[in-house]
Amino acid sequence: MSLFEAKNITKQFGSFVALDNVSMSVPEQSIYGLLGPNGAGKTTLLRIINQITGPDHGELFLNGNKLKPEDVHIIGYLPEERGLYRKMKVGEQALYLAQLKGLSRAEALKRLRYWFKKLEIVDWWGKKVEELSKGMQQKVQFITTVLHEPKLLIFDEPFTGFDPVNANIIKNEILFLRERGATIIFSTHNMGSVEELCDNITLIDKAKTILEGSVDEIRSEWAANEFDLVMNGDIKITGNGKYDILSHQFENDRSTIRLKTTSDIATNEILSNIMNSGSIISFNPALPSMNEIFIRVVETRN
Amino acid sequence: MNKISVIIKREYITRVRKKSFIIMTLLAPLLIAALVVLPPLMMMNSDKEYKKIAVIEDGPPVFKNVIQDTKDEDFVYLENVKVSDLKQNFEQAGYYGILYIPSDMADTPNAVQLISKTQPPIGLIEHISGDLEKEIERQKLLAYNIQNLDDILKSIRTKVSIQTIKINDAGQTTETNTGITMALAYISGFLMYMLVFMFGAQVMRGVIEEKVSRVVEVVVSSVKPIQLMMGKILGIALVGLTQFMIWIILTMAIVGIVNTTILKDTKISNVSQNITQSIMSENQAAQTAQAAPQVKEITPELAEFSKLFDNAMNQDWFLILTSFIIYFIFGYLLYASIFAAIGSAVDNETETQQFMLPITIPIIFGLFVAIGTMQNPESSISFWFSLIPLTSPIVMMARIPFGVPYWQIIVSMLILILTFLGFVWMAAKVYRTGILMYGKKSSWKEIWKWLRYSG
Numbered sequence: 001m002s003l004f005e006a007k008n009i010t011k012q013f014g015s016f017v018a019l020d021n022v023s024m025s026v027p028e029q030s031i032y033g034l035l036g037p038n039g040a041g042k043t044t045l046l047r048i049i050n051q052i053t054g055p056d057h058g059e060l061f062l063n064g065n066k067l068k069p070e071d072v073h074i075i076g077y078l079p080e081e082r083g084l085y086r087k088m089k090v091g092e093q094a095l096y097l098a099q100l101k102g103l104s105r106a107e108a109l110k111r112l113r114y115w116f117k118k119l120e121i122v123d124w125w126g127k128k129v130e131e132l133s134k135g136m137q138q139k140v141q142f143i144t145t146v147l148h149e150p151k152l153l154i155f156d157e158p159f160t161g162f163d164p165v166n167a168n169i170i171k172n173e174i175l176f177l178r179e180r181g182a183t184i185i186f187s188t189h190n191m192g193s194v195e196e197l198c199d200n201i202t203l204i205d206k207a208k209t210i211l212e213g214s215v216d217e218i219r220s221e222w223a224a225n226e227f228d229l230v231m232n233g234d235i236k237i238t239g240n241g242k243y244d245i246l247s248h249q250f251e252n253d254r255s256t257i258r259l260k261t262t263s264d265i266a267t268n269e270i271l272s273n274i275m276n277s278g279s280i281i282s283f284n285p286a287l288p289s290m291n292e293i294f295i296r297v298v299e300t301r302n
Numbered sequence: 303m304n305k306i307s308v309i310i311k312r313e314y315i316t317r318v319r320k321k322s323f324i325i326m327t328l329l330a331p332l333l334i335a336a337l338v339v340l341p342p343l344m345m346m347n348s349d350k351e352y353k354k355i356a357v358i359e360d361g362p363p364v365f366k367n368v369i370q371d372t373k374d375e376d377f378v379y380l381e382n383v384k385v386s387d388l389k390q391n392f393e394q395a396g397y398y399g400i401l402y403i404p405s406d407m408a409d410t411p412n413a414v415q416l417i418s419k420t421q422p423p424i425g426l427i428e429h430i431s432g433d434l435e436k437e438i439e440r441q442k443l444l445a446y447n448i449q450n451l452d453d454i455l456k457s458i459r460t461k462v463s464i465q466t467i468k469i470n471d472a473g474q475t476t477e478t479n480t481g482i483t484m485a486l487a488y489i490s491g492f493l494m495y496m497l498v499f500m501f502g503a504q505v506m507r508g509v510i511e512e513k514v515s516r517v518v519e520v521v522v523s524s525v526k527p528i529q530l531m532m533g534k535i536l537g538i539a540l541v542g543l544t545q546f547m548i549w550i551i552l553t554m555a556i557v558g559i560v561n562t563t564i565l566k567d568t569k570i571s572n573v574s575q576n577i578t579q580s581i582m583s584e585n586q587a588a589q590t591a592q593a594a595p596q597v598k599e600i601t602p603e604l605a606e607f608s609k610l611f612d613n614a615m616n617q618d619w620f621l622i623l624t625s626f627i628i629y630f631i632f633g634y635l636l637y638a639s640i641f642a643a644i645g646s647a648v649d650n651e652t653e654t655q656q657f658m659l660p661i662t663i664p665i666i667f668g669l670f671v672a673i674g675t676m677q678n679p680e681s682s683i684s685f686w687f688s689l690i691p692l693t694s695p696i697v698m699m700a701r702i703p704f705g706v707p708y709w710q711i712i713v714s715m716l717i718l719i720l721t722f723l724g725f726v727w728m729a730a731k732v733y734r735t736g737i738l739m740y741g742k743k744s745s746w747k748e749i750w751k752w753l754r755y756s757g
Contacts (some may be wrong), residue, residue: 014751047738050523052519052522052523052527052738053734053738069526072523072524075523077520077523078520079516079519079520079523081516081519081740082519082520083515083516083517083520084515084517084520085316085511085512085515085517086511086515087316088316096308096312097520097521097524099308100305100308100309100521100524100525101524102305102524141520144520
């Protein structure tokens with residue numbers, strides 16, 4: 001069952017169309033990736049989900065019910081353009097943001113203590129924000145986003161500004177939150193994290209959905225007729241009418257060849273063609289990375 | 303509603319805790335108090351430095367002892383001394399300066415010279431020329447051989463000071479003073495201008511700070527943009543009111559102290575209630591001095607000050623303060639919502655310049671009309687600008703000390719409140735879009751478009 005659903009969302013700013021009939025459905029307790037080049041409309045969509053702006057057309061559902069203003073209490077949002085009051089102390093600020101989410105002061109204090117300890121920033125409680133590094137600030141922001149234990153978490157570019165160590169900490173926290181029952185939507189340009197984290201994705205370009213589905217399905221779909229072949233020695237293979245050679249690399253006395261079938265052909269047939277050329281080490285269907293898919297999809301549209 | 307109060311609390315507390323706020327709040331009334339209290343203290347202070355001035359006359363001693371000594375200056379008439387002799391060393395001889403009176407003064411009155419090392423005060427020059435003029439006048443009259451001339455002159459010389467008395471519809475009269483009313487009009491108009499502008503600009507800076515630091519998007523995912531905007535505006539309004547209340551309390555305390563210590567002995571208040579008594583302030587002071595014989599040093603200046611003080615107390619303070627607070631609240635709210643909209647439309651403070659014009663023009667215009675109001679409080683320009691909402695807080699506050707019919711105040715306030723509601727509604731629309739727009743150069747055209755965006 002889907003926890004969150006957006007149906008036919010359209011949003012215009014004057015004559016500029018930011019979102020054109022975009023729909024998405026986020027299964028409960030999954031991680032959903034929202035991908036797209038800069039200016040595609042991702043942030044607008046996230047703002048609409050957070051009810052910061054309203055859509056011109058379309059409907060939003062949370063748990064099967066129409067999204068209501070009070071639902072902000074069960075949504076946590078970490079915007080891409082995120083910041084803190086520079087002159088305010090870290091602890092006070094976290095308390096303030098927690099109270100705005102509807103937590104009582106006492107409850108907020110209790111939970112903040114837990115999270116500050118968990119992310120090892122207890123010492124920063126009394127410091128002013130301007131004294132913190134950007135990564136530190138991001139940790140504080142992450143805490144204030146998840147503090148009220150929202151059912152739906154929305155992260156806009158959560159990993160920018162983190163070093164690899166801290167990015168990993170946040171990645172693990174996101175997985176941990178899902179385990180505890182949260183549903184997560186996040187937008188990113190970091191395709192590596194998409195493969196690692198996301199169950200499903202939507203790719204938006206120029207206000208329209210152009211790719212949608214589970215990450216595994218999408219990857220095997222795009223991989224349907226490509227294979228990686230590794231052979232001993234520097235071996236040249238030429239394509240015939242049934243398959244083309246996309247790339248050839250020779251390294252450490254091994255050839256790595258990517259080939260693409262051009263028509264229906266059984267893998268056995270390819271193999272029997274190649275077997276005579278040399279000794280095969282491995283032959284695998286090539287799963288394109290999300291990065292490749294992203295670039296190809298967006299470029300073919302242009 | 304609860305969330306707005308969380309926002310108001312943050313805006314209020316972070317500002318009230320600032321050092322600049324505390325200093326400003328405590329210092330301002332002390333400065334005002336110093337302005338009020340120092341002059342009478344200086345009047346009471348009798349050990350002043352005397353200036354000795356040598357008077358040298360060319361020719362026969364016609365003006366000997368004509369110039370009266372004042373409490374600051376002694377005039378020493380030197381005979382048989384040449385100006386050129388004294389010129390070199392009058393300072394060593396203990397003189398502040400040399401007054402040189404040429405012969406045939408009556409015919410060449412412009413030839414008098416006052417030689418000194420420093421620029422002499424205007425009071426001294428007026429004193430000298432006044433006494434000389436009087437003497438020349440006397441001598442010229444003397445030439446007509448009128449009998450008892452001195453007595454006649456004494457009896458015709460009268461000093462007139464006009465007392466102004468305001469009468470209300472119920473026939474009650476209060477003694478007033480035009481100077482004080484003008485000062486009050488000026489102070490309330492100017493203070494209104496300063497406070498509205500100061501706190502309005504704080505709203506704008508706060509909005510820009512939130513936008514630049516990108517806090518705003520984090521916050522508006524929890525609260526509606528209009529809640530954030532109103533929370534900020536109201537929080538700062540409370541800061542302004544707190545400051546103003548502290549000022550009033552401190553000022554009242556200081557006034558109380560002045561009343562019970564410095565002015566305690568003059569007991570002028572009883573005298574000045576009796577408006578039929580005397581029209582001459584000197585006489586009145588003298589009577590007061592007799593009424594309180596145990597006090598030796600009541601100078602006429604102190605008595606005059608005491609009278610001014612009483613006149614100031616006769617103002618309708620309740621009306622002035624209540625209207626000030628109401629005009630401040632709504633005038634501030636009106637301007638603050640414009641300031642908030644501007645703050646939301648720009649990316650940094652330098653960009654605000656192009657949008658400041660519609661704020662500064664009416665507010666400066668209001669100030670000019672307010673100053674004109676002090677000359678002519680009944681003029682139609684004052685009347686109309688005290689009704690027009692963008693100028694009414696300043697202009698009306700300048701009019702109120704002179705007395706304004708209640709209906710005008712009420713109509714002006716109602717117009718102000720309605721305008722404020724309209725402006726907040728528009729400001730909220732601009733703000734909602736503006737705070738989430740980064741890096742886009744905003745223009746009037748752009749803002750007009752934002753006004754028409756839907757939810």
